[in-house]
Amino acid sequence: GQNIDQPTEMTATEGAIVQINCTYQTSGFNGLFWYQQHAGEAPTFLSYNVLDGLEEKGRFSSFLSRSKGYSYLLLKELQMKDSASYLCAVSNQGGKLIFGQGTELSVKP
Amino acid sequence: DSGVTQTPKHLITATGQRVTLRCSPRSGDLSVYWYQQSLDQGLQFLIQYYNGEERAKGNILERFSAQQFPDLHSELNLSSLELGDSALYFCASSAQTGGGNYGYTFGSGTRLTVV
Numbered sequence: 744g745q746n747i748d749q750p751t752e753m754t755a756t757e758g759a760i761v762q763i764n765c766t767y768q769t770s771g772f773n774g775l776f777w778y779q780q781h782a783g784e785a786p787t788f789l790s791y792n793v794l795d796g797l798e799e800k801g802r803f804s805s806f807l808s809r810s811k812g813y814s815y816l817l818l819k820e821l822q823m824k825d826s827a828s829y830l831c832a833v834s835n836q837g838g839k840l841i842f843g844q845g846t847e848l849s850v851k852p
Numbered sequence: 853d854s855g856v857t858q859t860p861k862h863l864i865t866a867t868g869q870r871v872t873l874r875c876s877p878r879s880g881d882l883s884v885y886w887y888q889q890s891l892d893q894g895l896q897f898l899i900q901y902y903n904g905e906e907r908a909k910g911n912i913l914e915r916f917s918a919q920q921f922p923d924l925h926s927e928l929n930l931s932s933l934e935l936g937d938s939a940l941y942f943c944a945s946s947a948q949t950g951g952g953n954y955g956y957t958f959g960s961g962t963r964l965t966v967v
Contacts, residue, residue, distance in 0.1 A: 776955050778955075783940070783963075784960070785854065785942060785958040785961055786895070786942075786958050787854075787958070788955035788956070788957070830894070830895065832895075838883065838900060838902070838907060838908060839897055839900060839908045839910065840885065840897065840944075840956055841897055842887075842894050842895040842896075842897075843894060844893075844894040845894055
């Protein structure tokens with residue numbers, strides 16, 4: 744089976760750095776994705792990791808450790824518009840993309 | 853505009869009825885995925901099609917069915933609707949089975965309200 748865990752909610756201050764963790768157990772692994780979703784809107788793609796290590800893309804970075812079944816999304820220089828749900832998702836070898844419950848991030852002034 | 857088109861955007865219907873949700877994938881994408889997102893729930897995988905064939909199934913109810921047509925658009929049919937079926941239904945597409953570096957592109961969703 745597959746199981747993806749991430750914190751339900753987090754709060755951070757504008758301008759700060761926040762790290763959202765994700766642990767997973769999956770039958771087969773074909774990559775880990777992070778998506779951002781504002782309420783009532785479609786998820787939008789942030790990052791993809793298939794090999795161990797850190798992928799940096801502007802203010803957002805994502806890390807993967809396959810041996811530990813662990814990933815994190817790092818958001819730097821937080822802005823108010825970063826308040827959203829952040830979804831960790833794992834693709835198995837069959838191509839299914841399974842999502843965690845999401846982490847609701849609130850950025851305060 | 854993500855390139856994935858879903859219609860209708862909103863749908864209100866009564867219990868016991870049947871509805872059809874439509875999805876046109878991004879140009880060139882062969883895989884289509886359907887997800888359900890209820891209030892305060894994560895995205896639940898329903899079903900995946902690749903180039904017209906069913907590839908994977910999630911926790912899709914027997915009252916629900918889907919298909920992908922030769923022009924690659926897909927339809928999700930929901931029948932004998934219940935109040936609990938009220939949710940956002942998202943379609944996503946990808947060039948291959950697995951998303952690859954570009955992930956899965958989501959449509960804007962259909963908000964279904966069953967009254």
